[in-house]
Amino acid sequence: MGTENSVVKIRLLLLAWFHIRSKPGPPSLVKRLSYKDIKKATDGFKRLVNYSSQGASYMAKFQNGRFAMVKEVKLFEEDDDSFYREVQLLARLHHRHIVRLCGFSVGSKRFLVFENFENGSLKEHLSDPLKTPLNWRTRLQIAIGIAAAVEYLHFFCDPPVYHVSISSSTIMLDENLIPKISDISLFNVAANRVTLPTSSRCSKECTEEGCKKIMFQLGLVILELITGQSSNKGGVDLVEWVKESGFPKSIHKMIDPDLGNNYDQREVNGLLNVARLCINSVDKPRIYTPQILWYLQKKIGIIKKENNFFG
Secondary structure (H helix, E strand, C coil): CHHHHHHHHHHHHHHHHHHHHCCCCCCCCCEEECHHHHHHHCCCCCCEEEEECCEEEEEEECCCCCEEEEEEECCCCCCHHHHHHHHHHHHCCCCCCECCEEEEECCCCEEEEEECCCCCEHHHHHHCCCCCCCCHHHHHHHHHHHHHHHHHHHHCCCCCCCEECCCCCCEEECCCCCEEECCEECCEEECCEEECCCCCCCCCHHHCHHHHHHHHHHHHHHHHHHHCCCCCHHHHHHHHHHHCCCHHHHHHHHCCHHHCCCCCHHHHHHHHHHHHHHHHCCCCCCCCHHHHHHHHHHHHCCCCCCCCCCC
């Protein structure tokens, strides 16, 4: 355990050093589109995919034949400067497991245009009987990928990003079933005021509400990957199950039937321990994403050792 803790500490120090030394590069070329372009691509806003208090999302097909996901932004009202700042910062996010910003539009309504994934969301793959079930190795790689994206947002972005929604509905899968987080905002909204985070390091803020919420959400997603069950309404049933002292004995009853017997029991046990740690991080905030990612990559994914890190 001492060696493992030392590895995690060294990883944290290297992350901090890299973050301090690195400077954000110029934003990517993000195309500015007109309201007319957006309306035409969404067939008059008829291709509705999702609707929330933050705005609607639409499937779009542009003249060049490319598909995209268009999200309406109601956050900034008449504050153009804040919206442009959001576009600039989102354009700087470059990670294999984060959806890429491709364009934006201003006018009577504001829109962000993101790359599209015809494979849809993780939720669709876990709940739609018409889709080919995800195998165990793919599910494990999805968990690792999302944890890597969260580490990037916390440690490699300036400012760090804590306003992220992680769920099976917001995790998109590309043609190779590579997962990407699609619901990210650089801004914090409180009392109708838009404020930029000022901290350039993942320190105290990361251990408080924003980070705890993300860790909890990551735990729920991992439970969904294992059980195939939905974590809607806060995932109360899944949370209660994983918190039960006797939950290891009922693991075989909770594993997604779509997996059959095609999974590694040792890896399932390890992934469940990670989920449990994430769920319990609400009460134990000093859990860092690098710890989770290191465990997923090394202890479960590569190194064949007995699980003893989380005890």
